Amino acid sequence: MLNFSVKKTSEKYRARTGLIETSRGKIQTPIFMPVGTLATVKSVSPEELKEAGAQIILGNTYHLYLRPGCDVIEKFSGVHGFMNWDRPLLTDSGGFQVFSLAKLSKLSEEGYAFQSHIDGSSHLLTPEKSVEIQQCLNSDIMMCLDQCLHYPADRSEAESALQLTARWAKRCKDARAKNDIGGTLFGIVQGGMFNDLRQQSLESIAEIGFNGYAVGGLSVGEPKDMMLEVADFTIPMLPAHAPRYVMGVGTPEDLVELVGMGADMFDCVMPTRNARNGQLFTRRGAINICNARFKYDMEPVDEQCTCYTCRHYSRAYLRHLYMARELLAYRLNTLHNLHYYLQLMQQMRTAIDADEFESFKHDFYAQRIA
């Protein structure tokens, strides 16, 4: 089950707050979803995720299908019981990882034939199979299998991909209907960097009808202004009564821009992955904790931040841990970055509710010195 209601829309911007209700709890939007690839958001515990403000996390179907496999997760009635997470879970379709990680992926009308990047074993990911796996994972929000594109892709590639994506979306919906054991399905709009194809894709997906709509195929290597332009064209077209999810994006600035365009949901590895690379987000911009200037720095990463890391540790300590590649470094950095992203969403929700998104956005950029 999934209900969505819009709470407040900005007067000047298209930014909006809303509420997604699932059987595992409510989600205040706009929201950022931390990525928990292998049934773990790398280095942090579920309790820490909650403390940081995570309302929903994302799991990767491709990864979980290969490791530990559905037969293991089934025993736990899904990912929640397996990983000790009782809030909602969104799963992707597996398509993007097949496209980007697997070996010898072969695309056909039927689906993706691919070899595991771990052991080379052969698999076939069809729309029906993707739904079946996501249901086995007991996902609260499932994504349709779509055809992903490299950037740049030419018009005919993009057109062919969006058409296949539409046919697959129908098969996903049918598979979901045949086995109605829970989990909502979202459709994905493709169309590359061509606005008219984005519109064409959306029409075919919306015609099938889903409980939420995602913009796929962004942040795949295109210039930033092109990404924002395509998003700005596509997001307002997505049905207003359903959650709008921009997949795999992005920087704090991206989130602010995309929320301003009316997007409700985001996921990205950036806060977690960059944390493991020593990059920490602050309201003044990102810093690299390795920098020698932090060697004796007794201040927290961000003196206004209320995360566990900033409440207890200095930049000097975090630098020391990171330079020594201590395991605690990854954890403390990840906690901070997730807190930053989730607080940013919270601040935007508050600003939108007070119809102050414009001044929020002004302040957000005014504080950045990087």
Added chain:
Amino acid sequence: MLNFSVKKTSEKYRARTGLIETSRGKIQTPIFMPVGTLATVKSVSPEELKEAGAQIILGNTYHLYLRPGCDVIEKFSGVHGFMNWDRPLLTDSGGFQVFSLAKLSKLSEEGYAFQSHIDGSSHLLTPEKSVEIQQCLNSDIMMCLDQCLHYPADRSEAESALQLTARWAKRCKDARAKNDIGGTLFGIVQGGMFNDLRQQSLESIAEIGFNGYAVGGLSVGEPKDMMLEVADFTIPMLPAHAPRYVMGVGTPEDLVELVGMGADMFDCVMPTRNARNGQLFTRRGAINICNARFKYDMEPVDEQCTCYTCRHYSRAYLRHLYMARELLAYRLNTLHNLHYYLQLMQQMRTAIDADEFESFKHDFYAQRIA
């Protein structure tokens, strides 16, 4: 400041409970000290250490001297403020790591000349320097610099080493007295695997006089029964009014045996390092979480264990995390193993206080099936 009082001694065994009072709090003995090499017990937070029952941790002088360096730690008035740990800290002298890790270590009457294993830089570790560094770390219990020996070492090597260790111990005590800014100093008994040399070493160290006495040079490659034999000879000779610390030991069985001999303090990397290698301690013996038989295993590591890991996660999940080398694996495994070690000490304290150490020991071995 450091006070030690014996609370209860077994009727039949030499096992005893006691209380160490330091300016940073009390320590119930016998106690196990988790190893926090680089101002972090790998992968876990100070709050988690406390929850697991850690009363005191150990820091490594050699490592902290090289990284981040005393100039950094001085700014935080020591390790406690740097790493967010407000309970007592014991530091080793640095001698063992120079001996085992550093390059081109050269021993002289003055001290150890060595090159950093990190960048090859040259350093001289004298008894005075060791005390100076440990004071800079703001250690609550400092250890005298001693001469470590390879196993096997012949009699003349062992004799020469214990004599140098005694001369260095005197220099450490003098250095500590000259700069009386806090921190108690413990002496170390060497003497290799020769009982009469152990006695000779103890006499020279006890004559100098310290607030605690450690047995060094065990678990350096000698057979287990030889280690226990030397310990059984040495421990009872250590002054009864002071804490007795067996350095760098050992397995759960070792701890039970050594407590039975009257030892009060232990440190060892085993629970933390083995956790990172997938080995988990249980009351039935150790298991390797990689084992295929745990793939579908929905039970916790030890169904009687009350640690965070066992309260929330299955063996199947821990195996999955470990097989995928997920960062959370190291943390959950470490939490369990530390809890196991610290609970084992707690159980021994309770048994000794009730004068039931004999039946505790019987039950301990009866439960082990590995």
